[in-house]
Amino acid sequence: MAFDLKKKVAVITGGASGIGLCYAKALLTNGVQAVTLADVNPEYGNKAIREIDNEFGINRAIFVQCDVRNIEDLERVFYKTVEKFKFVDILINNAGILNDAIWENQIAINVNGTVNGILVAMDKFFPKYKQSGEGVIVNIASITGIDFHPHVPIYSGTKSAVVGFTKSWGVREIYDQKKTRFVAVAPGVTLTPLILDIHGRNLGPVYEQYLREKLDNGMYPTQEPEHVANELVKVVKHAENGSVWVVEGGEPAFEYIPVDPRLQRKKNVLKIK
Incomplete structure (x- = not known):
């Protein structure tokens, strides 16, 4: 049975702009009662609320300034959400950066920030404030997390x-x-500022050269953020617990199923002479 989005309340980290804001609008379009946009940038956050007010009516969204590296900030996001909307049912762990040049900060946001969101939602708020039998956590991964991308090895590791x-x-x-049902969405190259301004956000010339060659050869099919958002809605409603869904090149989402390493035991034995 599909998860019913009607009257549900969602928290979206990194939700004030780009693909995060697209997630918010897609959820509202498909029946969600309200969304909380958690983001570090108040200018973007306030602008996003004005957009949502104009498109969906007032009292459908709030903005809460939040640094996901700080678990107390995330707790405040959830407190503000239930204070305003009484419930919280869905968390979209979307906050992230792509910049291997500042890899310590990247790991703190992409990895620690995701864990912080999971623990706050699953252990502290969903037990008391979800409206139906289950809460849903969507972790935003990346195609780089299931395939090797040498131009951004550290970012790839965070998404893995x-x-x-x-x-x-x-x-x-x-x-x-x-x-609590866990699912992941792994977008391919999506036309957001995160990707459009990718040059220079790596570890140096060899990584930049690899990126340029792949882009020039058309190795990375692109897509619009609105497409990813629409596919995310389908994943929230229908995907099984623990599943990972790739959205790439504007095509429908498909499930990524890792190969069981035990099945390769006899095929790929290390042979030393």
Whole structure:
């Protein structure tokens, strides 16, 4: 049975602009009662609220300034959400940066920030404030998290971690106790500022050269953020716990199923002479 979005309340980190704002609008279009946009940038946040007010009517969204590296900030986001809307049912862990040149900060946001969101939602707020039998956490990964991308190896590692979180938390034993469904969306190259301004946000010339060659060869099919947002809505409604969904090149989402390493045990034995 599909998860019913009607009257649900969602928190979206990194939700004030770009693809995060597209997620918010797609959810509202498909029946969600309200969204909280959690973001570090108040200028973008206030602008986003004005957009939503104009498109969907007032009292459908709030902005809360938040640095996801700080778990207390995320707790405040959820407190403000239930204070305004009484409930919280969905978390979209979207906040992230792509910049290997400042890799410590990138790891703190992409990895620690995702864990912070998961723990606050699953352990502190969903048990009291979700409206139906389950809460839903969507972790935004990336195509780089399931395939190698040498131009941004550290970013790729952070998104691999997001996939690992989703698969590891998204098992029946934890679901039975926590009643929280975990899914991940792994977008391909999406035309947002994160991607359009990618040059120079790596570890140096060799990485930049690799990127330029792949872009020039058309190796990375592109898509619009609105397409990813519409596919995310389908994932929220229908995807099974622990599943990971790739959205690439403007095509429908498809499930990524990792190969069981045990099946390769006899095929790929290290042979030393």
